[in-house]
Amino acid sequence: MTTAKAADTTIFTRRESEARSYCRSFPTVFTKASGAIMTDVQGREYIDFLAGCSSLNYGHNDPDMKSALIDHISRDGIAHGLDMYTDTKAAFLEAFENLILRPRGMDYKVMMTGPTGTNAVEAAIKLARKVTGRRNIVAFTNAFHGMTMGSLALTGNTAKREGAGGGSLADVTHMPFENAMGDNNTLEYIEWVLENPSSGMDDPAAFIVEPVQGEGGLNAASAEWLQGVERLARKHGALFIIDDIQSGIGRTGPYFSTEGMGLNPDMITQAKSFSGMGLPFAALLIRPDHDIWKPAEHNGTFRGNTHAFVTARVALEKFWSDDAFQKETLRKAKYLEDRLTEISAQIPGSALKGRGMMRGIDVGSGELASDICARCFEAGLIIETSGAHDEVVKVLAPLTIPDAVFAKGLNILESAVSAATGNNQIAAE
Amino acid sequence: MTTAKAADTTIFTRRESEARSYCRSFPTVFTKASGAIMTDVQGREYIDFLAGCSSLNYGHNDPDMKSALIDHISRDGIAHGLDMYTDTKAAFLEAFENLILRPRGMDYKVMMTGPTGTNAVEAAIKLARKVTGRRNIVAFTNAFHGMTMGSLALTGNTAKREGAGGGSLADVTHMPFENAMGDNNTLEYIEWVLENPSSGMDDPAAFIVEPVQGEGGLNAASAEWLQGVERLARKHGALFIIDDIQSGIGRTGPYFSTEGMGLNPDMITQAKSFSGMGLPFAALLIRPDHDIWKPAEHNGTFRGNTHAFVTARVALEKFWSDDAFQKETLRKAKYLEDRLTEISAQIPGSALKGRGMMRGIDVGSGELASDICARCFEAGLIIETSGAHDEVVKVLAPLTIPDAVFAKGLNILESAVSAATGNNQIAAE
Amino acid sequence: MTTAKAADTTIFTRRESEARSYCRSFPTVFTKASGAIMTDVQGREYIDFLAGCSSLNYGHNDPDMKSALIDHISRDGIAHGLDMYTDTKAAFLEAFENLILRPRGMDYKVMMTGPTGTNAVEAAIKLARKVTGRRNIVAFTNAFHGMTMGSLALTGNTAKREGAGGGSLADVTHMPFENAMGDNNTLEYIEWVLENPSSGMDDPAAFIVEPVQGEGGLNAASAEWLQGVERLARKHGALFIIDDIQSGIGRTGPYFSTEGMGLNPDMITQAKSFSGMGLPFAALLIRPDHDIWKPAEHNGTFRGNTHAFVTARVALEKFWSDDAFQKETLRKAKYLEDRLTEISAQIPGSALKGRGMMRGIDVGSGELASDICARCFEAGLIIETSGAHDEVVKVLAPLTIPDAVFAKGLNILESAVSAATGNNQIAAE
C-alpha cells in the first residue's frame, strides 16, 4: 500500500473468522462503489475487474435499481415475506417470463431456493435424484458448485473438499471437462465409461456442468462438447443440468451462456448477478415435467429475497428488453480479447482462457498470477486469480464498464504483467 | 376468501415451482408491511403472527433500519463486496462486539457464511469435523437445521429427508430431545449410548441442538437438559453447537436463547432475525481456538450481505444497548402465556408449547391445527403450524408488536379455536 | 504355563499377523481334539468350553462325520464344485428339508453364500434392500454380525468398527437391545422412533437380531421382545431377519434358537455349527417370496463347501432325526444353570447371562473375567470372555460333552472364580 495511513482493519482480524479471503488480497476498507469503481476509506478509487465474481454484471449501484429499491423500501414494500405471494414477486416473474423465457422459446418453472448459488445447486441435485430414482451425479474436473455438503461433493477442488473435515462426499462421479487433459474432447472417454457395464460407474441421475468454469480456471466448453454431454445424458436416462451461476446473465453476451448452442437443459441454476444489484438471490429453473416437488419439500427462510425481486425486475427491463446490451457486451468482449491477446503475448507459455466478458490469462503459475494481481491492486485495479493452481488472472469487469475505464484497467493489467515478467519496455508504453 | 375479487395469482401457479408453500396457506398477494401488519393487494390488513418464521423479531420495515438502509443505498454504499473489508462490516462487527459479546463475557470469532441459516449450519458441522477429526454429528429428534445435504442429514423430518431423493444422509446419529418420549429427560439414554462401547455409535464430532425447536413443534429444552448435553459432549470429546437461528436474537427474551443457563457453546449459529429487517444474513460464531479454517476453505458469493450489515447494526444499537427490550419481551411473553393457557383450556388434551415469545398450542392433530389457522386467516390473522404432525398452532409475533394489536390477534385466534372446536359460547365473547 | 517346556510359537509371532487373537489367551500349540477335549503338543489335555465359539456344538471330530468325510475323500467325492449340482449337495438339501424345515412347518429357500457367517449376513442385508427398495437396516446395541464392511456397519462394538479405518459404515440405525439399559424392554423406545415422523430415522428395510447375543455378552432376548420386534418390522414394511449363527443349531436346545416363540422371520442366517464338524459353511434361509436374486447376483468361489455338505448331512441325520438330542441339551442346560448360579453367588454383583447351553456370568469387569479365564487355562480349561467390556465369562461347551467332563470343567471354573475373588474356602471344596 502506498497510502500514507493504512486503513484500520483490526476489528476484522480480531473478530472475523480465518475463513475470510478476498479481504486478504485487497487490504483496505471500502466505503462506496458505483459502476465499475470502488472507493476506499481514504478516498482512493479502484477499477473493479472482479465485479463480485460476476455478481455485479450491471456494475455497482445501478441508479435505476437503487431508485426502485429506495422507492420500495420507502413505501414499506415487503422486505421479507417467506415465500408468500407479493406484488414484487409477481412483477419479477412476469418480467422473467416476458423478457427471458418467452423470447427464447423456453418453458421453465422458477424455484425460489435459498438466495445462494449453492442452494440452487443442492435443489437441482435433490430433484434430479427424485425424478430419476438414481443417486449418482456426474460432475466435472475443475468444477465449482458451492460449499454446502451436496454441492461440495460435486466440486473438484481438493482444498475446498478438505473443508468437509472427512464428512462423506458421496454419490458423485467426476469426469474430465473438455480439453481437461490436453487436446481431446473427453466425450469419448465419458461415453466409454457409461457404456461399459463393468466400469464401476453407477447409472447417473444427472450431469451438471458449468458452460464456462469460473473458479476452475475460465475453461469454456464448446457447443459441440456440451451437446455431446446432453446427448450422453439423454441416452443414459440422466438429466442435463446447466450451472449458469457465474457464466450466465449476460456474462458471455446472451442472457444464458448456452444460447444458440441447441441445448435443452432440464434445469438451469441462477444466482450471482440474478438480482442485478448484488443482493443475495438465486433460483432453479426446472422443466415443468420435472417439477415434482411436494409443497415445502425444499424450503428455506430467505427463498425469494423481496428486495432482490425489485432490483432483478429492473435489471431485466433495463438490459433485456432488446438485444442492445448483448451486442454491447460482445463488442466489449472483442476488445477484451484483443487486449488480452496482446498482454498474453508478453508471457511465454501463457494462454488465453474463457469466453465473452469472462476471460483471463493462464500465466503458468499461481505465484506469477498472484504477483500480477498484487501489482494491479497497488496501481488501483481489483483483479483476482482462479484455476486449480490459481494460475489464471481473470477479468470479470462489469459488463456496463465505460470504454475508457475498461481501457484504463487493462492498461494497469498490462503494466503489471510487464513489471512482473520483467518486460519493462512494454510497461513503459 | 370473503373479498369481492380474489387476488390474481395465476403468474405464480404458472411459473413458480410446486415447492412453494406458505403462499398456499395465505392465498392473497401482499404489497406492503409495517410493524406487525401486512397489507394485501386489496388493501386488506393482516396481523402477522408468523413474522417470517422469527425472521422479523423487530417487525416489518422498522423505520430506523429503513432510514439507515436508504441512506446507505443513496450514498452508493457497497451493496455487494464479496468478503472484502467495508466500513459497514466494520461498524457491524464493532456493534456486535460491544453490545452483544462483551457485555455477556463471550469471546467468539464471527464467520460470515452464505446468508442462509443452512449455510451457517453446514459451516458448523464441517468445522466440528475438522477440529475433532471425527465424522459423526449428534442431532436430535424433531430437529430442523436446513435443506442442503449436510443440514438435511441433521434434520429429523421424514418428508423433508425424502427430498434428498435417496442421496446419502450419512454421518449423523439422532438422539431423543428432552421429553421427546414423554416425561423423561432422555439424557440417561444418550449417556448410556455414549458410554456403551458396543452401542454402534461412532464417537461424535459434535452435538447440535436448538434450545427451542421451531419447526419440530416448539419444544423448549430446559437449562438442566442443555447443561447435560454440553457435559456429555465435553466428556466425550465432542463440540457443543447451539443452533439459535429461530430461537435467538431476542425471541425468548435475551439476545441468545440460552443466556443465564451456564452454557459455553463452541459454536452458535445466527440467521433469520440477524439482519433485523428480514434481509438474508447468517453467521457462525466460533470459539477462537476452534477457528482453524484456512482462507476461503468455506467461501461463498454472498457471505456478508452488506445491506444486512447496515440494518443489523441499527438493530443492535436500537434494541440491545440496554435491557429494556428484553424486559419488554418477557412482559409480553407473560401475557402470551396467559392468553394461550386460556385458549388451550378450550381444547381437550391440548398442551402449551415453547418459551418466551416462541409459544404455541399442541392441539392434538394437524387437521385441527390447520383448520384453526385457516379460520384465523379468514379473520385477518397470519398464523402457521409446526411439529412432526403439523399439530402445533404457533405464535411467532414480532417482539415489537403493540399490545393492542397483540391482543386483537390473540382474540382472533381464540375465536378461531372456539369455532373450530365448536365452543361457540367462548367464540361469542 | 506350568509345563516344563513351553511350546515353540516363534513361527506364529514371526509370520502371523498381529490380528491373531485367541492364540494369545491359550499360549500353547494344539495338535488334536476329540469330543470336548483338545490336546496340545506336550500331550496336555484341555476341556473345551469355547467350542469354536459355538462352531463345535457336536464336539470335535465326531466319529460319524469323520468317517463319512474320509469316505467321501477316499472315493474322489467332489471337494470343490463352485455351485454346480452335486450328489452331496442334493443329499444335504434333502436332509435339511426333511429333518429341519418340514417338521417345523417352515418353507425357506437355501442360499449357499460364501462359507462364513459374515457372508450370509451381507447377503441378507443386500436382499432386504432389494426386496424393500429401502436402505436403512436396524441393528441392535451389542450386536455382532461380522467384519466385512456391510456386516461391520451392523456391529455395535467400537473397537471392531474402528477396524474400518474410516470407511463408511452407513445405512444402519442402532437400537437398544432388550434390557440393554436396565429393566426395560426397549420396544416402546423403538416404536416411538419408528412412529415419530421427525425422528430422523429413515424407513427400515429390515431388522436384524441375534436371539442371544454371543459376542455382545450373552444377552438373551425374550419371546415377547422378539415378537415385538417382528411386529414393528411388519407394521413398518420392514423384513425381520434372525441371525442364528451363534445361537442356533441346537445351542439353546432346539435347532433354531427361536423355535416355539411364534416368530416367522423373513430370513435366517446359518453358519458356525452348520457343517457339524467345524468346517467353513454358511447359508441364508430365505422365505420363497423374497428370493428375487438374479442368477449370480451374489456369488462366490466357495459357496457350498462340498466337504461341509457331507458332514452337515451326517449331523442332521445323527442329531435331528428325533428330539432326543434337544432334550439332552436342555437337561445339560439345567445342570449348567444350577452350577453357574452357585458360582455366580461367589461374586458380588455378578449376574447370570444367556440361555440354554449359551450361558455365562457377568463378573462385573473385564479384568476379573480375564483373570478367571487365565486361571482356568492353567488348570486345563479353555474358556473365554465376551461382552462390551469383556466382562462375561462364557460357557460354550460342546452340547455332546459327557456329564463327567462337563462337571470337571465347571469345577475348574468354580475354583478359578474362588481363587480370583479370594474366596478360598469355596475353592477348597
Added chain:
Amino acid sequence: MTTAKAADTTIFTRRESEARSYCRSFPTVFTKASGAIMTDVQGREYIDFLAGCSSLNYGHNDPDMKSALIDHISRDGIAHGLDMYTDTKAAFLEAFENLILRPRGMDYKVMMTGPTGTNAVEAAIKLARKVTGRRNIVAFTNAFHGMTMGSLALTGNTAKREGAGGGSLADVTHMPFENAMGDNNTLEYIEWVLENPSSGMDDPAAFIVEPVQGEGGLNAASAEWLQGVERLARKHGALFIIDDIQSGIGRTGPYFSTEGMGLNPDMITQAKSFSGMGLPFAALLIRPDHDIWKPAEHNGTFRGNTHAFVTARVALEKFWSDDAFQKETLRKAKYLEDRLTEISAQIPGSALKGRGMMRGIDVGSGELASDICARCFEAGLIIETSGAHDEVVKVLAPLTIPDAVFAKGLNILESAVSAATGNNQIAAE
C-alpha cells in the same frame, strides 16, 4: 443333454436360492472328480476347463493332499480351532516361509482372514485405510473383488453392484485398466487425475489391482503398466495392493503372477487355489510395517481353515520345492496359446486374451460365447465365459492336466467354435 435320463435336479430348484448360477450352465449332478475330470451321476465324464474358477490349479483330489487330509482326520487332527496355534498351522506357515517367501526375497506377515477371497480383500482395504488415514480406494474398470459390501464397492460390474439393493458403495474411485479404452496404457489419465488438485478425486489410501482380471474378461496387465500404478501409488502416498486370488498360485506360471515384474506390493491377497484342494482358505499378505492390526480387530470364526493348512502345505511342498512345476505350466501355456490362436482365427474380429494358463478368446458377443460353451458341455467339456458382456470364452484348466486330456478338451472347444460359427469344414477335422 443327450443322456437318456436327465439327472434329477428338483431338490435344487425347490430348495436352492435363485442366486445359484454355474449349475444352470452345467445341468447335471456331479458325483466325483479327479485331476482334470469330473464325473456325473450317470457316469459321464467331463474335462474341466473351469477348475473352480482357478481354485483347482492342482486338479481335483490330488492324491497326496487326499492322503494327508485323510491321515489328519483319522488321527483327530484339529478340524476347527478358531485362530489358536496348531501344529498344522505352524507347518503350513513354515512351508510358506521356506518355499514361497524366502526364495523370492519377500517379507510378509500372513493374516488368516475368513476363508473367502472377499474377506481377504475387505481386510486389505480396511488395513490400507487404517495405515494411511485416508478413505478412498482406487479400483479398476472390469475389476472383480467380491460380493460383500466393501469388496463390491471395488467391483466394476453393474449387475453385481445392483445386488447391493441401493446400499452405499462409497469411498472408491474407478480408473481405467490398461488398454481398457483401446490402445492406450491409461497411466497418463490416472496420473493426470491424481496430479490435478481440482479433479474431485480424494487422496487414495490404496490402489488395488488384479494383474490378470479374471471375471473382467482375462485382461492381462503389462509389467510396465503395473510398475506405473505402483509408482503413482508411492508418489501419492497410497498403498499398492495386488489381488492375486484368481491369477496367482501358479496360474500364470510363477507362484505370484507378478514375479519378475519388479513390483513390491504392500499387500497381496490369496484365496482360490491357496488350499491346493479347493477347500475354503484365504489370507492377506502384509508388509510387516503395515501390520498395525490390534488383536481381533478383524476376526472371524473360520479364519485359518485347519484342513486347508494340511492340504496347502502338501501343495507347497509338492509343487513349489523347485521350479519344475512353473516350467511345466509355461510349457503348457505355450501350447494353449498356439491352439487358441488357431481357434481364434476362425472367428472374425476375435482376440486372444489373458496370460499363462489363464487364457481365453474374446469372441465378440455374449451370445456366441454362450453358444460355444453350451456346445462344449454337450461334448463333454466344462468351460465358461467372462467379461463385461460375457464375451470371453475362458480356459482355466488345471495346471496339472495331462497333455492328452488338454488336447482333447481344446479339440472339443475348436469343434464347438466351428459349429457355432458355421465353419463346418474345420469342425470336420
